[in-house]
Amino acid sequence: xxxxxxxxxxxxxxxxxxxxxxxxxxxxxxxxxxxxxxxxxxxxxxxxxxxxxxxxxxxxxxxxxxxxxxxxxxxxxxxxxxxxxxxxxxxxxxxxxxxxxxxxxxxxxxxxxxxxxxxxxxxxxxxxxxxxxxxxxxxxxxxxxxxxxxxxxxxxxxxxxxxxxxxxxxxxxxxxxxxxxxxxxxxxxxxxxxxxxxxxxxxxxxxxxxxxxxxxxxxxxxxxxxxxxxxxxxxxxxxxxxxxxxxxxxxxxxxxxxxxxxxxxxxxxxxxxxxxxxxxxxxxxxxxxxxxxxxxxxxxxxxxxxxxxxxxxxxxxxxxxxxxxxxxxxxxxxxxxxxxxxxxxxxxxxxxxxxxxxxxxxxxxxxxxxxxxxxxxxxxxxxxxxxxxxxxxxxxxxxxxxxxxxxxxxxxxxxxxxxxxxxxxxxxxxxxxxxxxxxxxxxxxxxxxxxxxxxxxxxxxxxxxxxxxxxxxxxxxxxxxxxxxxxxxxxxxxxxxxxxxxxxxxxxxxxxxxxxxxxxxxxxxxxxxxxxxxxxxxxxxxxxxxxxxxxxxxxxxxxxxxxxxxxxxxxxxxxxxxxxxxxxxxxxxxxxxxxxxxxxxxxxxxxxxxxxxxxxxxxxxxxxxxxxxxxxxxxxxxxxxxxxxxxxxxxxxxxxxxxxxxxxxxxxxxxxxxxxx
Amino acid sequence: xxxxxxxxxxxxxxxxxxxxxxxxxxxxxxxxxxxxxxxxxxxxxxxxxxxxxxxxxxxxxxxxxxxxxxxxxxxxxxxxxxxxxxxxxxxxxxxxxxxxxxxxxxxxxxxxxxxxxxxxxxxxxxxxxxxxxxxxxxxxxxxxxxxxxxxxxxxxxxxxxxxxxxxxxxxxxxxxxxxxxxxxxxxxxxxxxxxxxxxxxxxxxxxxxxxxxxxxxxxxxxxxxxxxxxxxxxxxxxxxxxxxxxx
Ligand SMILES: Cc1cc2nc3c(=O)[nH]c(=O)nc-3n(C[C@H](O)[C@H](O)[C@H](O)COP(=O)(O)OP(=O)(O)OC[C@H]3O[C@@H](n4cnc5c(N)ncnc54)[C@H](O)[C@@H]3O)c2cc1C
Ligand code: SF4
Ligand code: FES
Numbered sequence: 044x045x046x047x048x049x050x051x052x053x054x055x056x057x058x059x060x061x062x063x064x065x066x067x068x069x070x071x072x073x074x075x076x077x078x079x080x081x082x083x084x085x086x087x088x089x090x091x092x093x094x095x096x097x098x099x100x101x102x103x104x105x106x107x108x109x110x111x112x113x114x115x116x117x118x119x120x121x122x123x124x125x126x127x128x129x130x131x132x133x134x135x136x137x138x139x140x141x142x143x144x145x146x147x148x149x150x151x152x153x154x155x156x157x158x159x160x161x162x163x164x165x166x167x168x169x170x171x172x173x174x175x176x177x178x179x180x181x182x183x184x185x186x187x188x189x190x191x192x193x194x195x196x197x198x199x200x201x202x203x204x205x206x207x208x209x210x211x212x213x214x215x216x217x218x219x220x221x222x223x224x225x226x227x228x229x230x231x232x233x234x235x236x237x238x239x240x241x242x243x244x245x246x247x248x249x250x251x252x253x254x255x256x257x258x259x260x261x262x263x264x265x266x267x268x269x270x271x272x273x274x275x276x277x278x279x280x281x282x283x284x285x286x287x288x289x290x291x292x293x294x295x296x297x298x299x300x301x302x303x304x305x306x307x308x309x310x311x312x313x314x315x316x317x318x319x320x321x322x323x324x325x326x327x328x329x330x331x332x333x334x335x336x337x338x339x340x341x342x343x344x345x346x347x348x349x350x351x352x353x354x355x356x357x358x359x360x361x362x363x364x365x366x367x368x369x370x371x372x373x374x375x376x377x378x379x380x381x382x383x384x385x386x387x388x389x390x391x392x393x394x395x396x397x398x399x400x401x402x403x404x405x406x407x408x409x410x411x412x413x414x415x416x417x418x419x420x421x422x423x424x425x426x427x428x429x430x431x432x433x434x435x436x437x438x439x440x441x442x443x444x445x446x447x448x449x450x451x452x453x454x455x456x457x458x459x460x461x462x463x464x465x466x467x468x469x470x471x472x473x474x475x476x477x478x479x480x481x482x483x484x485x486x487x488x489x490x491x492x493x494x495x496x497x498x499x500x501x502x503x504x505x506x507x508x509x510x511x512x513x514x515x516x517x518x519x520x521x522x523x524x525x526x527x528x529x530x531x532x533x534x535x536x537x538x539x540x541x542x543x544x545x546x547x548x549x550x551x552x553x554x555x556x557x558x559x560x561x562x563x564x565x566x567x568x569x570x571x572x573x574x575x576x577x578x579x580x581x582x583x584x585x586x587x588x589x590x591x592x593x594x595x596x597x598x599x600x601x602x603x604x605x606x607x608x609x610x611x612x613x614x615x616x617x618x619x620x621x622x623x624x625x626x627x628x629x630x631x632x633x634x635x636x637x638x639x640x641x642x643x644x645x646x647x648x649x650x651x652x653x654x655x656x657x658x659x660x661x662x663x664x665x666x667x668x669x670x671x672x673x674x675x676x677x678x679x680x681x682x683x684x685x686x687x688x689x690x691x692x693x694x695x696x697x698x699x700x701x702x703x704x705x706x707x708x709x710x711x712x713x714x715x716x717x718x719x720x
Numbered sequence: 721x722x723x724x725x726x727x728x729x730x731x732x733x734x735x736x737x738x739x740x741x742x743x744x745x746x747x748x749x750x751x752x753x754x755x756x757x758x759x760x761x762x763x764x765x766x767x768x769x770x771x772x773x774x775x776x777x778x779x780x781x782x783x784x785x786x787x788x789x790x791x792x793x794x795x796x797x798x799x800x801x802x803x804x805x806x807x808x809x810x811x812x813x814x815x816x817x818x819x820x821x822x823x824x825x826x827x828x829x830x831x832x833x834x835x836x837x838x839x840x841x842x843x844x845x846x847x848x849x850x851x852x853x854x855x856x857x858x859x860x861x862x863x864x865x866x867x868x869x870x871x872x873x874x875x876x877x878x879x880x881x882x883x884x885x886x887x888x889x890x891x892x893x894x895x896x897x898x899x900x901x902x903x904x905x906x907x908x909x910x911x912x913x914x915x916x917x918x919x920x921x922x923x924x925x926x927x928x929x930x931x932x933x934x935x936x937x938x939x940x941x942x943x944x945x946x947x948x949x950x951x952x953x954x955x956x957x958x959x960x961x962x963x964x965x966x967x
Contacts, residue, residue, distance in 0.1 A: 122853075125853065126853040129852050129853060140777060140783070140785060141775065141785070141835070141836060141837065142784075142836065142837065142839065142840050142880065143840075144784070144840075144880055145777055145778075145783040145784060145785050145880075147777070147778065147783075149778065149782050149783050150778045150780060150782050150783065159859075161860070197854075197856070199859045200856040200857065200858055200859045201851070201853060201854075201856045202859075203856065203859040203862070203909070204849065204851035204855075204856035204857065204859075204909055205848070205849050205851050205909070206848075206849045206872075206903065206904050206907050206909050206910055208869055208872045208873035208876050208903070208907070210873075211863075211864055211866050211869045212866065213866050214863060214866075215863030215864050215865050215866055215869070216860045216863055217859055217860055233873060233876075234873065236782065236877060238782075239782055239877070239879070240873075240876060243876065246843075247843060247847060247848035247849070248848060248851070248853075250840060250843045250844045250847065250848060251844070251848045251850060253840075253844050254844040254845065260840070262837065262840075285829055314777040314778045314779070314783065315776055315777050315778075315779055316777050348750040349748060349750055349751075351748060351750070351751050351755050351758075351759060352755065353752075353754070353755050353758055353779060354779045354780075356779075356780050357780075460780070460781065460804070463798075463800060463804050463806065464804075464806070466749075466750075466806075466808060529853045529854075530853070530854075533853070575766075577761075577762060577765045577766075579758070579762065580762070621765060623765060623768065623769070623770045623771070624770045628731070628732055628830065629773055629829055629830045629833065631771065631773055632765065632770075632771055
């Protein structure tokens, strides 16, 4: 492959893509290709071992002289802080919550994958790798994904040693189950609270290091700017959310583990505070934002009940193992009590269309089919606009099979949670579900070492783009977060740190002063606009635009319209925002204003990215690209690349993002059209 | 529905606080309690009055951020978190009092937000199993009996919200502490540090200014995760054994 250094000596199985369409040509400019992601060469199974060996070491005595800033205390950041602390580096850890234990990872319900093959059902590192690349619609980088599958088994060992109470069978050994999109049982779980238990494990390991003095934790601190000196990331500017003080923290290296940006849609399953600010500020300082339009829509959320709603609640995907999904065959039955609709009048549409995967098809497919049946007018539940937006997830068969107690033991709190939110008892009436924004596969571009294109800026967990392609299979984000934090980053960052400590800089350095000043000015600006609308109201409006035009289905005219609408919204935001209170106390309206400002700019880039990518891929369905029977149609010959966008200035001032492409060349796995039929 | 809200407002840690009364209309029963407060805040913002500050993040009952004293009860009238309490638990015309958690080790930061960092310091004192990354044995090499693993899981569900402390007349964090001691103490991996862990954690608990437990049981009644009272017996038992053996 000409120009690429990371596949040398290997036979590529596909050729480099050549884009012929150019839908977004008036919105962006073209930049250089990315030709080196520093991946090792050689057979895929040896790459990580080789690289671990090649990466330079840092002498234990020198580690404490090296300072590492980690923004985020979720699985990716918490695990990294614990591990780098143990190794003896001087770690500064930041989160906006009052305790690291509350990071959004805590909400993950279903489970975490690992290729343990405890069930002897044919699982292996290669199969997990294969499933992940295929599930991601061949838009992930193969070296990174293989490594993820390879370290997955260590994660389970590590977590068990920490006391994470995974489900066990009667002999006291670990139990596991299967999850959407795969045919082997490789998902480890702790009832419906896997994320909580894993995060508590990482948090406890991190607190142990706080006590040991290697990690200093800064809670209720929000990173508002990246400090870049001589082209290298050297620190952050953070606001102490309690006192309002704008603080400067300098270091040898900065790690962003700040999570995903699904909240750009306003309604999502993410925590209220999840934001893009840390990543976006880094993007504006030169870090590339890759595949921003790749959004995962989760098929099993509790449907929207009204205008007041602040977030959507996920029902774990594991429910699809036992629940059967259906809608009435006839529209006239949609407002009937589902228990009065006889078997022959029900359409178990996933089992019908995809007989070999049935209700366990991957998320993008399950979501799209739910939307399709609702758009046909066969949805159930209350009318939202002109349609009923819900399908049944029915446990009648499971209850008959395992008894109510059996189902209770498997899914306990999920059923209670559903009842609390909807006021309906799911043991008696089938649950109603509908797709919702859940996760983003896009994020800051990183190389094989998880380093962004800005030297000294590493990005881990959901905040980076590298492992999931255009669609993420269930139970693999937790795996990625912990793989990055416990095993990958500690082994890659040392190669970078082997050149440190870097020349000391202090707060009077002009670039540090400039970063400080820009943050202060921005805070003052939010407080002084003096308009009429709250940040939340702009956020809600942005969310509606994004869901309507850049959600499950996207078209060229829709995306163009959305870009115009977002630009107008941006103008309105900066002239009509109203933030009360002051900057020198805890001020939640001010916090939100900053996050919404960044979401607006991100939303615009997402639409441009989606407009450029004239193919259907993973969670991204382009109306213009479908097969005759309405399935998503990829165009590998045009789009088998990572779209890495460089900040090109504010669009209101004529700026345009710059597109850098990284070709996706596979040497171990052949690209195929995905079919679950 | 229309409601009267009596809310504690306090502009900062040292400022005096007071109850303010607000009317809020157009509340639907599908709203969560926090969405109802969002709705009030939109109103206040429009009127030029600073919105009420309160903590929340996941809004699905798992992160432990939300912490409201609602009509004198931690997390309100149902056994759940404030974010999972829905307005269908109230009726038109109700008057509802909303205050922050009250306990000396949880000082008020602003309005309804308190500082619960004492919980982190208790965990730092020993609430973990020391297992360096990369040193773990194969996960199935140490079987954990299912009943013990189940009990560990049941109490590991503590979300660290602090309702137990807020509900306790003595301001004791024994339920929180007992949950962690039991979680780690039930598992084979937790045995080596079992005794040093309990003495260290109890010492930190007391140093933070949390009160002693006198078996009143308000904690378990308020706990959204229904952590049972017997974790406190386990805590006491482990503590006694540890002290007796000189840990
Ligand atoms: C409801 C739900 C269920 C899920 N279930 C599963 C599942 O079963 N299996 C699975 O594999 N995945 C699941 N996921 C996805 C998975 O939980 C997330 O992708 C993953 O936890 C992200 O981890 P993270 O460490 O990258 O970031 P997060 O856990 O989101 O942590 C982000 C951290 O960054 C901090 N932060 C953010 N911005 C700033 C800033 N500007 N300044 C300072 N700090 C900042 C936050 O305080 C936080 O500590 C689920 C997600 C949701 C929403
Ligand atoms: S024991 Fe219960 S009330 Fe106390 S912190 Fe844990 S979950 Fe909250
Ligand atoms: S907001 Fe997370 S538990 Fe209530």
